[in-house]
Amino acid sequence: AQSVTQLGSHVSVSEGALVLLRCNYSSSVPPYLFWYVQYPNQGLQLLLKYTSAATLVKGINGFEAEFKKSETSFHLTKPSAHMRDAAEYFCAVSGGTDKLIFGTGTRLQVFP
Amino acid sequence: DTGVSQDPRHKITKRGQNVTFRCDPISEHNRLYWYRQTLGQGPEFLTYFQNEAQLEKSRLLSDRFSAERPKGSFSTLEIQRTEQGDSAMYLCASSFGQGQAFFGQGTRLTVV
Numbered sequence: 725a726q727s728v729t730q731l732g733s734h735v736s737v738s739e740g741a742l743v744l745l746r747c748n749y750s751s752s753v754p755p756y757l758f759w760y761v762q763y764p765n766q767g768l769q770l771l772l773k774y775t776s777a778a779t780l781v782k783g784i785n786g787f788e789a790e791f792k793k794s795e796t797s798f799h800l801t802k803p804s805a806h807m808r809d810a811a812e813y814f815c816a817v818s819g820g821t822d823k824l825i826f827g828t829g830t831r832l833q834v835f836p
Numbered sequence: 837d838t839g840v841s842q843d844p845r846h847k848i849t850k851r852g853q854n855v856t857f858r859c860d861p862i863s864e865h866n867r868l869y870w871y872r873q874t875l876g877q878g879p880e881f882l883t884y885f886q887n888e889a890q891l892e893k894s895r896l897l898s899d900r901f902s903a904e905r906p907k908g909s910f911s912t913l914e915i916q917r918t919e920q921g922d923s924a925m926y927l928c929a930s931s932f933g934q935g936q937a938f939f940g941q942g943t944r945l946t947v948v
Binding site: 760827 | 878879931934
């Protein structure tokens, strides 16, 4: 069985500050891991994914995430936040089956 | 527009009525997924199709819910005898094989 836990339902940062959104996973098989972003009243857009290749994964909009098996973590980071990054972010895991198991989400607020 | 299309975007219905939602996937995608997202939560898997075959159903999909994908193209999700607890955003996604899943903008259902 697979699950993800997102620590912190809300994160607030100033524009230009580091963004760190935390995700820990549980999986009985080697996991595929994903980060999605959701803007208000929109569907989900894939930011990046880990599929057992490089442990540091670079995604769109300047985001990246590092897979750490020893810590069962896949935290999302961005060196410098922009106002347009304000949205809901979801971590998800897939165990090689086709469905995605999502976390409860982290709402990112960016202050000027 | 070549993305995943969902119709309607919003639906308000009275408790006890039946509703049907439609999803048109990206044309060459053979896999189609339905998820449900309630306020403050991540999307939860409901069911998925490969071509016209429904391969997996979540226990969340009670007997009041039925999904079809005739001819492996568009899909419909029907909810019979709606309850207030069915109020949610219903998301559709499609992929080619186990490739990236692309999400539609969702149908927001409100049961009054």
